[in-house]
Ligand code: SPV
């Protein structure tokens with residue numbers, strides 16, 4: 258297909274200009290600049306990919322791999338410079354099959370003997386193979402191709418070897434007779450006179466190709482007017498790269514500051530665009546499973562709790578250790594196990610003690626005056642897109658967390674529905690400050706509990722909910738969807754602006770408010786707040802007795 262389009266272009270256009278590429282990215286730039294074809298230069302690939310001289314050191318397969326990468330990156334025809342065919346006619350039989358199958362539009366074969374020297378290298382004797390041998394190479398190439406479109410350029414190095422015009426013509430004519438599709442006449446300049454003289458005497462119908470590297474003054478239209486159909490600028494992307502990279506790297510080394518080179522380098526977005534990053538995103542959107550993004554967890558660990566003195570004389574409550582690991586460490590471990598990637602901690606009292614790796618820290622430096630709701634809003638930035646919050650003193654089973662993470666509620670609070678049973682059996686265990694809730698449904702008294710299929714709504718929440726009316730206890734974990742987070746934030750800022758010094762639900766002032774006060778505000782305004790039901794599986798550490806109990810209950 259590419260070979261056909263190469264032939265189509267040759268028919269359609271007065272002349273074609275190809276540019277050399279040494280890898281997929283440079284090929285992309287060649288295409289972007291509007292050239293009609295890619296020349297996979299042996300000089301370029303040797304230099305750029307292996308930093309080696311162009312002297313038959315690279316193998317056929319290395320040039321093939323480079324050509325495949327390049328072909329994949331562009332739509333325009335790709336023609337590979339296959340030097341002298343890497344051996345004899347037998348090698349060329351294989352070579353053509355490989356390149357044709359790789360989707361390369363054509364190849365070029367030159368009449369230098371093995372090992373060749375790059376035509377541009379100064380000095381040195383150039384040895385050419387006999388006309389017969391080169392003709393055999395061409396016949397082998399034409400015989401091996403499967404499609405009639407595959408394009409074989411025969412290149413003579415007669416001028417480069419100092420053999421003169423007559424020999425160059427003799428060779429060109431013989432190669433035409435052997436079946437070549439075009440003749441590349443190479444010359445080391447310094448002017449275009451050799452290639453012009455050749456074209457003047459050229460009587461065959463075959464198109465002529467030239468590579469004007471060392472006779473750079475002449476323009477492509479001028480060469481075309483002399484009879485050249487394809488003009489190849491073989492190594493200019495490579496040389497531009499060397500000069501630009503060398504300059505930038507030297508400056509960078511000297512100045513040790515990125516700003517010194519910013520103007521001389523491509524923008525990141527340019528590179529993103531070139532390698533198809535926007536397509537990648539579109540593909541991810543189409544083909545990758547849409548996994549819900551785990552929410553950020555915000556752990557509230559700012560407060561100072563005098564009832565825990567002197568236990569917390571040198572650390573915040575969240576750092577109390579139980580069997581060698583702090584509450585915070587245990588929380589983080591369970592969160593990570595449940596797939597939560599981003600964890601923020603709001604610190605306050607003894608904040609410098611909280612220094613766990615991979616946690617994002619926020620500080621409530623006014624923790625003595627601004628309580629837990631303000632602490633939560635220190636991490637307001639983390640709420641975007643939905644979040645989970647945890648009080649810094651709860652220890653819980655992984656199942657509890659998984660339930661919170663699975664909840665589809667816009668606003669859901671984890672509620673222990675074993676409460677009525679607890680009150681009935683051990684009223685002394687109910688903490689004085691417990692956040693009790695009233696839901697629209699109630700757990701049936703008894704030993705077992707199955708959460709309702711449709712989650713109950715929370716109607717009342719707070720420490721002043723009478724125990725006999727309560728149907729559950731809020732455990733200090735809440736889940737907000739993106740929308741829920743939005744609602745919460747709006748409610749917070751609205752209340753903050755308006756409440757100002759007056760009581761706010763159970764709080765004497767807004768800055769003393771708890772998260773539950775704001776949740777009650779949302780409920781009162783008609784917002785649905787769901788109860789994420791659990792049945793036991795958690796404890797809190799709020800008193801010395803709690804702490805003692807935790808040592809007995811929590812596994813080592
Ligand atoms: C190449 O680009 O590898 C060529 C052209 O063969 S030249 O380097 O001029 O020989």
Ligand code: MG
Nearest residue numbers: 298299300338
């Ligand atoms: Mg070459």
